């Protein structure tokens with residue numbers, strides 16, 4: 001196979017792209033074992049990210065005699081799974097009301113329980129399979145920096161309590177937050193114990209190695225051009241299989257007929273150089289919690305195993321490219337790096353002198369109702385999972401177990417979760433979807449400015465943004 005290089009660029013002293021900082025750290029692999037001509041399989045999985053790999057893992061454990069293959073255009077972990085912020089948390093896209101419409105209060109509680117258990121499941125598999133993903137289970141801290149953010153986070157905790165799903169969640173006072181880490185302006189935080197930090201590339205590459213060890217062929221460098229009942233057509237041949245699972249999340253729009261299925265949303269991250277010990281003593285953050293602020297367009301961060309801060313922004317950057325255009329090898333813009341760096345300095349002024357070593361981006365999938373789905377039709381043998389809206393690190397594992405149960409035809413508590421069989425209407429054609437999403441994020445940013453400027457209640461712009469996009 002012709003070797004493929006993954007491009008980098010630079011913004012000042014910051015390296016951009018090269019797929020991601022995480023993959024640069026572990027080494028960007030050459031795609032290997034490309035498909036050579038037509039073949040058959042029992043299960044054909046399209047996409048070698050966490051969704052596809054977890055599905056392969058659990059299917060192979062359940063049916064060791066099945067021939068399971070994964071088809072991957074680049075290499076396992078090339079997508080969001082090898083680029084994310086490393087939040088393994090029980091947070092899930094979608095509203096409780098949506099789940100309740102599908103199965104009442106029980107469905108909401110089952111969903112939250114399943115997500116809590118998923119965090120433990122991923123950590124348990126890492127231990128049992130020897131995947132060293134720098135995992136640290138410190139929980140999730142969402143930190144309020146003004147009264148409106150506090151009210152919003154407290155409201156979320158109260159909603160959890162109303163649905164009786166607040167176990168593991170509690171409010172921390174400003175002093176309690178300070179004792180954990182110094183974020184400027186912190187007035188309190190919502191803490192969720194079901195959360196861990198991971199190194200995304202170590203997790204996804206480690207899982208790929210485990211899956212290969214179980215006998216699954218991962219044909220990398222193999223682009224799927226179309227999926228039909230009973231087959232996946234690739235640039236290298238056709239795989240014929242009674243079961244074909246589409247696990248492409250943010251790349252789904254690239255397949256014929258699926259452009260309006262899940263909106264490919266771009267997200268960027270930066271990584272500082274390792275910070276000196278004096279800076280860490282100033283910040284604290286001994287618990288390695290994954291951390292976000294409480295804004296509408298919020299920042300999320302982790303303290304890495306080698307003492308850096310990796311920080312990304314939800315909604316503060318231009319996130320959706322007109323007509324669903326993908327990024328190029330994770331190369332983000334210098335503007336995105338500048339915005340994230342300003343945010344980092346605002347949250348942690350003590351790291352102002354730390355070099356920003358790397359900036360990169362990736363794409364995730366957003367369904368029209370902002371709720372993930374896990375679907376399998378035994379009639380056609382076609383299935384899919386995705387649309388996790390930025391909460392995919394743990395949800396992909398749940399999806400893998402759900403797809404296993406659906407494909408093997410067993411009725412379990414997992415197959416009765418409200419995300420299962422959830423069909424979502426398509427996004428509007430361009431330019432409506434581009435305008436809608438851009439407007440939503442503009443409104444969120446404007447709302448954050450008003451709230452930070454002393455507004456005493458949540459800005460109405462927040463609700464307007466959600467209304468426009470159906471969030």
Ligand SMILES: Cc1cc2nc3c(=O)[nH]c(=O)nc-3n(C[C@H](O)[C@H](O)[C@H](O)COP(=O)(O)OP(=O)(O)OC[C@H]3O[C@@H](n4cnc5c(N)ncnc54)[C@H](O)[C@@H]3O)c2cc1C
Nearest residue numbers: 047049050051073079080081084085087224362391392393
């Ligand atoms: C910058 C960023 C930060 C994020 N941070 C977090 C976080 O901290 N916590 C969290 O929970 N979630 C986070 N997410 C979301 C999470 O990473 C994703 O939801 C999750 O990784 C999706 O996994 P996946 O396997 O479904 O998709 P992907 O990992 O995107 O995998 C899809 C794979 O399909 C391959 N592919 C594409 N087209 C084809 C084709 N035609 N044929 C064959 N293969 C193809 C791609 O190369 C890719 O490897 C983040 C996402 C991004 C982009």
